[in-house]
Amino acid sequence: ETIREKVPVTAIPGDGIGREVMAAVRQVLDAAGARIAWEEALAGAEAFRKGIATGAPQETLDSIARTGVALKGPLETPVGYGEKSANVTLRKIFEMYGNVRPVRELPGIHTPFGGRGIDFVVVRENVEDVYAGIEHMQTPSVAQCLKLITEVGCERIVRLAAAVAEAEGRKKVTVATKANIMKLTEGMMKRVGEQVLKDYPSLTPEHMIVDNCAHQMVIRPEQFDVTVMTNMNGDILSDLAAGLVGGLGVAPSANLGDHVAMFEAVHGSAPQIAGKGIANPTALLLSALMMLRHIGDFATARKVEHALYVTLEEGRDLTGDIAPEGEGAPTQAFVERIIANLGRES
Amino acid sequence: ETIREKVPVTAIPGDGIGREVMAAVRQVLDAAGARIAWEEALAGAEAFRKGIATGAPQETLDSIARTGVALKGPLETPVGYGEKSANVTLRKIFEMYGNVRPVRELPGIHTPFGGRGIDFVVVRENVEDVYAGIEHMQTPSVAQCLKLITEVGCERIVRLAAAVAEAEGRKKVTVATKANIMKLTEGMMKRVGEQVLKDYPSLTPEHMIVDNCAHQMVIRPEQFDVTVMTNMNGDILSDLAAGLVGGLGVAPSANLGDHVAMFEAVHGSAPQIAGKGIANPTALLLSALMMLRHIGDFATARKVEHALYVTLEEGRDLTGDIAPEGEGAPTQAFVERIIANLGRES
Ligand SMILES: CC(C)[C@H](C(=O)O)[C@@H](O)C(=O)O
Ligand SMILES: CC(C)[C@H](C(=O)O)[C@@H](O)C(=O)O
Numbered sequence: 001e002t003i004r005e006k007v008p009v010t011a012i013p014g015d016g017i018g019r020e021v022m023a024a025v026r027q028v029l030d031a032a033g034a035r036i037a038w039e040e041a042l043a044g045a046e047a048f049r050k051g052i053a054t055g056a057p058q059e060t061l062d063s064i065a066r067t068g069v070a071l072k073g074p075l076e077t078p079v080g081y082g083e084k085s086a087n088v089t090l091r092k093i094f095e096m097y098g099n100v101r102p103v104r105e106l107p108g109i110h111t112p113f114g115g116r117g118i119d120f121v122v123v124r125e126n127v128e129d130v131y132a133g134i135e136h137m138q139t140p141s142v143a144q145c146l147k148l149i150t151e152v153g154c155e156r157i158v159r160l161a162a163a164v165a166e167a168e169g170r171k172k173v174t175v176a177t178k179a180n181i182m183k184l185t186e187g188m189m190k191r192v193g194e195q196v197l198k199d200y201p202s203l204t205p206e207h208m209i210v211d212n213c214a215h216q217m218v219i220r221p222e223q224f225d226v227t228v229m230t231n232m233n234g235d236i237l238s239d240l241a242a243g244l245v246g247g248l249g250v251a252p253s254a255n256l257g258d259h260v261a262m263f264e265a266v267h268g269s270a271p272q273i274a275g276k277g278i279a280n281p282t283a284l285l286l287s288a289l290m291m292l293r294h295i296g297d298f299a300t301a302r303k304v305e306h307a308l309y310v311t312l313e314e315g316r317d318l319t320g321d322i323a324p325e326g327e328g329a330p331t332q333a334f335v336e337r338i339i340a341n342l343g344r345e346s
Numbered sequence: 347e348t349i350r351e352k353v354p355v356t357a358i359p360g361d362g363i364g365r366e367v368m369a370a371v372r373q374v375l376d377a378a379g380a381r382i383a384w385e386e387a388l389a390g391a392e393a394f395r396k397g398i399a400t401g402a403p404q405e406t407l408d409s410i411a412r413t414g415v416a417l418k419g420p421l422e423t424p425v426g427y428g429e430k431s432a433n434v435t436l437r438k439i440f441e442m443y444g445n446v447r448p449v450r451e452l453p454g455i456h457t458p459f460g461g462r463g464i465d466f467v468v469v470r471e472n473v474e475d476v477y478a479g480i481e482h483m484q485t486p487s488v489a490q491c492l493k494l495i496t497e498v499g500c501e502r503i504v505r506l507a508a509a510v511a512e513a514e515g516r517k518k519v520t521v522a523t524k525a526n527i528m529k530l531t532e533g534m535m536k537r538v539g540e541q542v543l544k545d546y547p548s549l550t551p552e553h554m555i556v557d558n559c560a561h562q563m564v565i566r567p568e569q570f571d572v573t574v575m576t577n578m579n580g581d582i583l584s585d586l587a588a589g590l591v592g593g594l595g596v597a598p599s600a601n602l603g604d605h606v607a608m609f610e611a612v613h614g615s616a617p618q619i620a621g622k623g624i625a626n627p628t629a630l631l632l633s634a635l636m637m638l639r640h641i642g643d644f645a646t647a648r649k650v651e652h653a654l655y656v657t658l659e660e661g662r663d664l665t666g667d668i669a670p671e672g673e674g675a676p677t678q679a680f681v682e683r684i685i686a687n688l689g690r691e692s
Contacts (some may be wrong), residue, residue, distance in 0.1 A: 044661060077526075085526060097467060112458035135530045141497035143530040147476060178422075178578070184481045184489040218564065218589030232524070236582055239557040243564030258637035275546040 006037035010063040010070040012331070015044040016269025017279035018073025024281035024335045025071070025288050031339040034292060034300045039063045043086055044075035044269075050267070054093070055086025064094060064118065065306040070262040071291055073284060084133070091265045096255035096262060097153065098160040099124040100237045102290075103221075108312035109246035109322060113221060120224035122241050123161040124234025125189075126255060128153045131231045136172075149185040149230060154162065154192035161228035162200045172225040173197055174336050175204040176213035186210075189230055210237070217241055222285070249321050252286035254294070261294050263287040277330045280319040282308070285338075309339040314341075352383035353641045356409040356416040359527070361390040362615025363625035364419025367547040370627035370681045371417070371634050377685040378653070380638060380646045385409045389432055390615075400439070401432025410440060416608040417637055419630060420615040430479070433610075435437070437472050442601035442608055443499065445470040447584045448586035448636075449567075454658035455592040455668060461568060466570035467514070468587050469507040470580025471535075472601060474499045477577045495531040495576060500538035506602065507574035508546045518571035519543055520552040522579065524561035532556075533574055556583070563587055595667050598632035600640070605642050609633040623676045627663040631684075653687035659685075 029036060041060040055075060064070050075086040090096070101122045105114065134146035142149050161173050175193035177186040190207055197205035208216065209232045216223065217237065221244050229237060238280035242251035248267040255262040265283035273279055285308060292301035313317065315338040320328025329337075359368035375382060394401050401421060410416050421432040436442070447468045450461065466582040480492035507519050519540035523532040535640025536553055543551035554562065557581045562569065563583065567590050575583060588597035594613040601608040611629035619625055631654060638647035658664065663683040675683075 088527065130524075130528055135528055137530060138494075143495045143534050145493040145495075145531040147491040147493055148484075149489045149491075178476075178581075181434065182476055182481055182491050183429065184483060185491040187505050188489050202626065211581045214560075214582045215585040215589045215594060218586055219593050232578075233582070235524075235557045236560045236579070239561040240564055240586055243561045247565050248561060 001167060004035045004288050006035045007069070007296075007297075008037045008039060008067040008336070009291070010060070011038045011040045012043045012060065012070060012072040013076075014073030014269065016074060016271045016274040018044070018075075018269060020274070020277060020279045020331055021284045022071070022073050022283040025284045028285060028304060028337050028338050029288060029292075029300070031301050032342055034297060037237035037252065039067060043072070043090070045078045048078055048081035052184070054084075054089045056090060060181060061093065064090075064260055066263070068260050069295060070260070070264055070292060071284070071288055072264040074265060074267060076269050088131060090262065091255055093259050094260040094262070095127065095155055096257035097125060098126050098256040099126040099234065099238070100160075100164060100254040100256060100290075101242065101266070102252060103241040103245055104251055105245050106312055106326070107309045108315050108318075110324070111244065111246055113244050116222045118221045118245055120221070120241070120309045121143055121164055121170070121226045122234060122238040123157065123164060123226060123228040124238055125153055125157040125229070125231045127231070140202040147182070147185050147232075149188050151188060151192060155196055156191045158193050158196040158228055161226050162197060162203060165203050165226040166200065169202075170225045172204040172206055173200075174208050174213070174224060174227045176208045176210045176227055176229045176237065178210050179207075180209055185344045186230065193228065214240055215235065217244065219333045239266075246322070248283065249280045250282045250286065252283055252290055253288045254287070261291070263294070264290040277332060278319055278328065279331055280321050281331060281335065282322070284290065307338050307344070310344060311338045321337075350381045351361070351632045352381045353643075354383045354385060354413040355641070356636070357414045358389045358406065358416060358418040358421075359386070360419030360615065361422040362399050362420060362617045362620040364390070364421075364615060365628045366620070366625045366677055367611065367624060368417070368419050370677050371630045372437070373681050374631060374684050375634060376551060378646050378650045378688055380643060385413060389418070389436070391424045394424055394427035395433070397464040400430075400435045402436060407439065408686070410436075410606055410608070414606050415641060416606070417630070417634055418608055418610040420611060420613060422615050426567075434477060436608065437601055440603050440606040440608070441473065442603035442606060443471060443473050443502055444602040445472040445580065445584070446506075446510060446600045446602060446636075447588065447612070448598060449587040449591055451591050452596055452658055453655045454661050454664075454670070455596060456670070457590065457592055459590050463569045464567045464591055466567070466587070467510055467516075467572045468580060468584040469503065469510060469572060469574040470562075470584055471499060471503040471575070471577045473577070474578035493528070493531050495534050497534060500535045500649045501542055504542040504574055506538045507572050508549060510542060511549050511572040512546065516549075516571045517548075518550040518552055520554050520559070520570060521571045521641060522554045522556045522573055524579065526555055532576065539574065539690065543635045559583065561585060563590065585612075592668070594629065595626045596628045596632065598629055598636055600633070600636045604675060607637070607686065609637040623678060624665055625677055626667050627677060627681065628668070649688060650684075653684050656687045656692070657684045
């Protein structure tokens, strides 16, 4: 094998358990031989406390702009500092308009839905809608927030969903909207979805009312392939969907823009267990696998994925939140078990 | 037993399977001796086709205003007629600001969550939020919808949730909001919720971010008792929740205002099976039980509920969507089985 150049990636450990899970993931990736030049960068509570209103210092923004690829742990917005979520701000600054969340049954993770072969992707618009940040008090007792939907925003997110479907050999794209109530905003997503998906004759287009979609995800989740929706609906349905296959502790995600991609664990900073060395690094590791594929390192991604799956299936040395029984192992034991399983080729 | 006066109730069969399930429910209620003077009224597709923009003729509105109580099947808004959902219009005309959806495991209805004792209530604000109907095109390619939240609206829905909790001897009220993103609108619901729940010292107040709430409903639904949320979030989460316990085919609901209460099945009109005599009347029957309790006829409600539960548990003569195996029975056989079980006292 020829020695590849290292790919620069910005690593943002973030708050709470972020530091631990980031260290764990970097250990696994290094052991697997991923050729990454990590640039560690600050964001989250510490940045806010330093008076940085975005929650991310200029050096961090510069690093992301330079590398174009980031791996990120959970960020907190401490009460009293900064009014805006650093996560949302980063998505906006780098116009990462697409949030991609795979929803797939994992070996060894037991859920009420086990064995049904759940395997779909939620593609969520990531910068518009009620996240546009236009909110005000009309009177002291009446508040208004603007739900803003643009044709450009709808088109690019539907095209992203279609691209994900094509890249993964999927067959169906379900556009979920509340167009029956919001004919103009949600209706725009429905209409643009129908229009844009005509460009992808290999994909079956489908429209579903979003509340029915939430219902169907619980009733018959195996029917979904790729789903796409506006920001707020996607926020709720992607968390619902993660719950079907083990929860946020094992849910990866990618924020994609035209210039920057940021891969993040969507779970919180879990302050109550932070620093104890017992946090589950799976969500961030699965996010890192999406990142490896994004930078073209499919071989390492496959290798790490295989080792993780074997480890989950064996059920030994898993952290407490996913351990099949008993105590649960420290993060480090879990990491070492994955690394030990790296050798075992599939 | 003294002969009670009949209570006038407006019956709106609605569209598709509405007529069949309404007939089934009235048969069961009559057999159980419910003393109701039904006023049958039109709403839905036929009304729209007659050019009635609300989907409900004036006589229907008059009947509801007079009786103050309605039982309603599914209403369609046919494409090309009327821009607005008749369901939503009725909620607004009569200011039915509260949507109450019990979420409870039913005997004989098998789900992946069976045996966990799911038993909670979703209380959804029913007239504000993006349902206020203020939507326009800012430019030909930019659409805006106003999310409108008022203090009055938040206060009354939280008080309704608290009243439901107290009436049912429940302990906890979870206010679910997206206040971390929408500090003013969703934040108002959070703040008013915290404030108002201080008036109910027997209830434990809780706040949860709504996407996390959706996740928790899938991960650990047994934790919930009463949940309350703004309209759109509640639309999605109530459908999600119904999915946990068997789906919309068995999900009752009540729309409550200060002067009018309307009980409705939340499923659709199912045109593909309409007229075949095989529709499942359970959702409308469970809604009718809420109605009986609303008008104070607890004895009949208990009796019908018991007969329904026995029938579901026996698993014989159930309609195809809930039959444990095989063909599924006609609606009429299901109804007769329930009526036969009315005699069997608990
Ligand atoms: C933390 C929060 C601001 C964020 C969001 O609302 O998008 C989160 O829920 C997510 O889904 O990534
Ligand atoms: C039919 C539709 C207008 C309605 C809503 O959005 O409220 C339905 O989904 C419901 O939950 O009752």
